[in-house]
Amino acid sequence: MSGWTIRPERPGDEAAIHDLVARAFAPMPFSEGDEQDLVDALRAAGDLIQSLVAADSAGTIIGHISFSPVTVDQEACGWFQMAPVSVSPEVQRSGIGSALIETGIARLKAEGARGVAVVGNPAYYERFGFTQVPGLAPLSAHDAPYFRAMVLAGPAPQGILRYAPAFG
Numbered sequence: 001m002s003g004w005t006i007r008p009e010r011p012g013d014e015a016a017i018h019d020l021v022a023r024a025f026a027p028m029p030f031s032e033g034d035e036q037d038l039v040d041a042l043r044a045a046g047d048l049i050q051s052l053v054a055a056d057s058a059g060t061i062i063g064h065i066s067f068s069p070v071t072v073d074q075e076a077c078g079w080f081q082m083a084p085v086s087v088s089p090e091v092q093r094s095g096i097g098s099a100l101i102e103t104g105i106a107r108l109k110a111e112g113a114r115g116v117a118v119v120g121n122p123a124y125y126e127r128f129g130f131t132q133v134p135g136l137a138p139l140s141a142h143d144a145p146y147f148r149a150m151v152l153a154g155p156a157p158q159g160i161l162r163y164a165p166a167f168g
Contacts, residue, residue, distance in 0.1 A: 004062060004096060006103050009051035014043070016061040017053065024086035035084045041166035042068050049080060052104055054087070054096045062088040065100040067108060068166070070117060072136070073159035078114035079149075081163050085120075101128055109152045117149045117161055136161060 009017065021036035042048040047068040054063030067080045082104065087097045105116055105128070118125050119138065122145075130148035135158035138147045149156065 003057040004054050006052055006054050006063075006099060009048075009053055009064075013053060013061060014040070017051070017064050020061055020064055020088055021084060021086045023089060024092075025084070026089075035086070038084065038166055039064070039066055042066060042164060045164065045166055047164040047166060050104060050107060052100055052107075054100055062091050063096040063100050065097075065104045067104055067116070068164040070164065071162050072157040074162065077157045078112065078153075079157065079161070080108060080113055080116050081167075082116050082118045083120075083163075083167075098128075105150065105152070112153070114153045115149055115151045115156065117147065119143045119146045120148075122146060122148055135159070139163075 017039060018036045021039055025033065025035045039048070043051070048066055049069055050067040052065050053061045056062050064086045065082065066084060067082055069076065070079050070081050071077065072079065082101070085097050085100060108116060118130055125148050128150070130150045133149045133151065133156045136149055136156055137160055138144060139160050139162050
């Protein structure tokens with residue numbers, strides 16, 4: 001599929017993003033069905049630092065990605081959590097998710113971010129350069145096997161990474 005563009009979320013996109021995220025995660029066996037509520041909660045808390053959408057030529061939102069701040073050992077460190085990444089089921093596997101990830105990371109880097117963390121399928125995220133970073137771990141032991149990070153600038157922080165409060 002071609003004919004889509006990536007842009008920052010705009011006022012008025014909230015309902016379309018909520019619907020898209022719900023539809024994207026509905027068939028996923030690992031989903032608890034609340035990813036769309038996470039995006040809303042991050043936005044409401046002011047922790048939706050970067051929110052990008054992919055829109056088709058008619059302006060319909062067909063993809064979304066969120067980035068929120070994290071702390072390491074309870075200190076701000078210029079790192080961010082990438083989650084969730086959502087693509088409309090009808091157009092998954094067409095490069096939209098990859099483009100959102102690459103664009104989002106490039107924008108964060110240009111804005112001075114030091115790194116990005118993600119929890120998900122390691123084989124998928126390692127394609128973008130995410131790796132296990134020695135000495136950096138998520139708070140949840142459940143997330144540990146799926147936790148990967150990407151250093152954008154400076155040394156990797158060492159310690160326990162905590163997501164924004166909306167993650168629970």
